[in-house]
Amino acid sequence: xxxxxxxxxxxxxxxxxxxxxxxxxxxxxxxxxxxxxxxxxxxxxxxxxxxxxxxxxxxxxxxxxxxxxxxxxxxxxxxxxxxxxxxxxxxxxxxxxxxxxxxxxxxxxxxxxxxxxxxxxxxxxxxxxxxxxxxxxxxxxxxxxxxxxxxxxxxxxxxxxxxxxxxxxxxxxxxxxxxxxxxxxxxxxxxxxxxxxxxxxxxxxxxxxxxxxxxxxxxxxxxxxxxxxxxxxxxxxxxxxxxxxxxxxxxxxxxxxxxxxxxx
Ligand code: ADP
Numbered sequence: 001x002x003x004x005x006x007x008x009x010x011x012x013x014x015x016x017x018x019x020x021x022x023x024x025x026x027x028x029x030x031x032x033x034x035x036x037x038x039x040x041x042x043x044x045x046x047x048x049x050x051x052x053x054x055x056x057x058x059x060x061x062x063x064x065x066x067x068x069x070x071x072x073x074x075x076x077x078x079x080x081x082x083x084x085x086x087x088x089x090x091x092x093x094x095x096x097x098x099x100x101x102x103x104x105x106x107x108x109x110x111x112x113x114x115x116x117x118x119x120x121x122x123x124x125x126x127x128x129x130x131x132x133x134x135x136x137x138x139x140x141x142x143x144x145x146x147x148x149x150x151x152x153x154x155x156x157x158x159x160x161x162x163x164x165x166x167x168x169x170x171x172x173x174x175x176x177x178x179x180x181x182x183x184x185x186x187x188x189x190x191x192x193x194x195x196x197x198x199x200x201x202x203x204x205x206x207x208x209x210x211x212x213x214x215x216x217x218x219x220x221x222x223x224x225x226x227x228x229x230x231x232x233x234x235x236x237x238x239x240x241x242x243x244x245x246x247x248x249x250x251x252x253x254x255x256x257x258x259x260x261x262x263x264x
Pocket of ligand 1: 014015016017018171172173174176177178179180181182183204205206216217
């Protein structure tokens with residue numbers, strides 16, 4: 001297992017609540033900061049894989065719907081419009097730093113079908129060899145679960161294991177896991193390190209998250225557990241300041257760090 005400083009292959013998941021304003025529109029300043037940090041980490045020798053939500057929000061803004069749709073076909077249609085726009089934004093911003101991006105749309109069943117899994121793994125390897133930054137999302141036109149449950153956290157853990165990443169970094173709208181929901185309990189305390197994700201840890205992560213994020217902390221715990229069982233450490237940290245990624249990779253005590261359960 002690699003340490004923080006030597007971690008080479010890094011999967012970064014960014015949620016809708018980090019990428020968009022409360023209005024639902026894209027937070028341009030945040031996205032620009034994020035791209036700058038990721039481009040810089042790539043320059044420093046890291047292999048970057050970005051798992052990005054935000055397609056529906058961007059689609060809603062582009063089409064000009066008054067609010068986020070509730071029915072699945074409209075959500076899927078907005079994801080299709082927004083995914084294009086989102087990739088356009090990433091492509092434009094990463095190109096400014098001379099980096100190439102690649103869109104990878106997955107459905108979670110790729111892990112169940114060995115042939116598909118091998119194809120996906122080969123594609124990731126080739127893209128990384130070529131120095132591209134894969135940008136991953138669930139294929140929302142096909143997959144309904146993501147839209148229903150908002151769970152790109154599990155997708156990011158799946159991507160981390162498929163690509164045998166050294167670490168998984170989940171950017172959220174909160175500083176990490178607290179001993180109780182800090183939105184309801186102002187005296188809640190952040191937990192810096194979790195050695196084992198068990199029932200007591202799950203009990204801390206009650207309820208869904210913000211209006212824009214949909215998974216809440218529970219899906220992040222599932223993701224960290226899956227990654228940890230495959231020998232990959234996870235850190236959940238606040239995405240409102242993308243520069244936090246530097247601190248995490250320098251081993252600073254930022255966010256909540258979930259230790260891997262075994263070394264692979
Ligand atoms: P994202 O869009 O980044 O995936 P979410 O809004 O889905 O974010 O999930 C993070 C939210 O989970 C927090 O803002 C908070 O409201 C909620 N939450 C519930 N329990 C906890 C806890 N114990 N520690 C931290 N956050 C918690």
